[in-house]
């Protein structure tokens with residue numbers, strides 16, 4: 001029986017492994033630590049899974065968390081600068097934020113329960129060579145930090161040579177959550193972006209924050225001043241930045257209760273977005289593939305890295321299944337063809353992310369203004385925002401932006417106006433996880 005080895009039990013490795021298992025392929029995942037240990041660890045990110053990824057999760061049978069009080073149904077976009085504007089769009093298909101400290105261990109359990117083999121083994125270059133002789137193909141899914149030096153940077157597709165944003169993310173307390181669940185993107189000229197959302201965590205649904213600070217901005221201090229050196233001082237600083245740069249979130253803060261949820265519920269950092277070659281030859285003549293962040297690392301500003309990792313895992317799975325069905329070797333030809341399909345699956349996410357890291361051109365500002373004035377344009381923009389192909393085509397040129405506004409103004413004139421945003425008292429209290 002054919003056997004595939006995958007290094008790394010993150011979202012890319014798990015989605016690839018589960019997909020291959022569902023087609024009867026034997027898969028071994030090599031994880032650097034027991035995935036259950038993640039449950040006790042630091043917040044690794046604040047990841048939204050958008051409709052295309054959620055469809056893949058339903059196909060894999062791993063949609064364990066969705067439900068009316070978990071699914072994100074609204075997107076607020078607020079430009080907070082000299083010229084402010086706000087829109088709130090309703091999503092036809094919902095997104096969801098699940099704390100990866102719940103998500104990845106649970107999917108690893110699913111993988112093992114379905115017959116997958118999981119070995120705890122931190123794999124280095126030498127070990128990879130050895131493993132490549134045990135499996136028909138080895139795939140490296142070690143994220144943005146592990147084993148990446150095997151895969152050369154593609155300079156043409158990688159415009160960044162240093163981090164475009166400095167990051168701070170946290171789970172919070174003392175912020176009244178909007179009902180039904182939504183997320184708010186604050187775009188702050190000269191400062192960066194502040195995303196407020198709601199994450200399904202071990203405490204149920206809780207408010208969360210991602211700050212994407214431009215280097216040298218007033219937000220950047222949130223990525224450099226240590227929280228644990230003086231938690232109260234840090235929280236006062238955070239509150240000040242919310243007041244000045246994310247007023248719709250600040251309006252729902254109870255200062256007496258505000259703070260970071262738990263001692264490990266925050267992260268600070270920065271990384272350089274990069275596209276690497278998706279394959280590498282080993283000294284023993286075998287070839288390995290890269291998937292997920294190991295192949296393409298996007299800045300989190302567009303919330304697309306994990307969604308792209310999942311899309312890429314499915315694209316690679318299709319190529320592997322095809323090669324196995326037709327008895328073709330996992331040689332350089334296979335790698336080049338697979339890379340082409342994987343890049344086609346993830347390129348829109350990278351292009352959209354890189355576009356969002358730049359100030360919006362005037363025609364995109366026109367769409368935002370139209371969305372702030374007309375609910376149907378706001379709805380269409382929010383839905384497009386989640387799917388890179390759709391938002392890219394809407395924002396591609398002044399002509400496409402004008403057409404997007406006109407079409408959506410004219411469309412669905414019988415749609416009722418949006419329901420009012422209600423924030424019940426109990427919403428600030430974390431709820432049980434919805435399964």
Ligand SMILES: Cc1cc2nc3c(=O)[nH]c(=O)nc-3n(C[C@H](O)[C@H](O)[C@H](O)COP(=O)(O)OP(=O)(O)OC[C@H]3O[C@@H](n4cnc5c(N)ncnc54)[C@H](O)[C@@H]3O)c2cc1C
Pocket residue numbers: 007008009010011012013030031032033044045046047048049121122123124141142143144145146147167169210291292293294298300302303304305306307308309
């Ligand atoms: C603050 C923040 C917010 C984000 N928000 C979003 C969002 O809203 N939406 C979105 O789609 N993406 C988001 N992302 C990006 C997302 O987290 C990543 O794109 C995604 O996790 C990549 O998945 P992966 O499987 O490639 O890597 P990872 O999830 O990093 O998994 C890699 C795995 O490999 C293991 N590993 C590493 N080295 C080795 C080794 N040598 N041997 C064995 N195992 C190894 C690691 O332990 C880990 O389990 C965000 C990221 C950050 C930092």
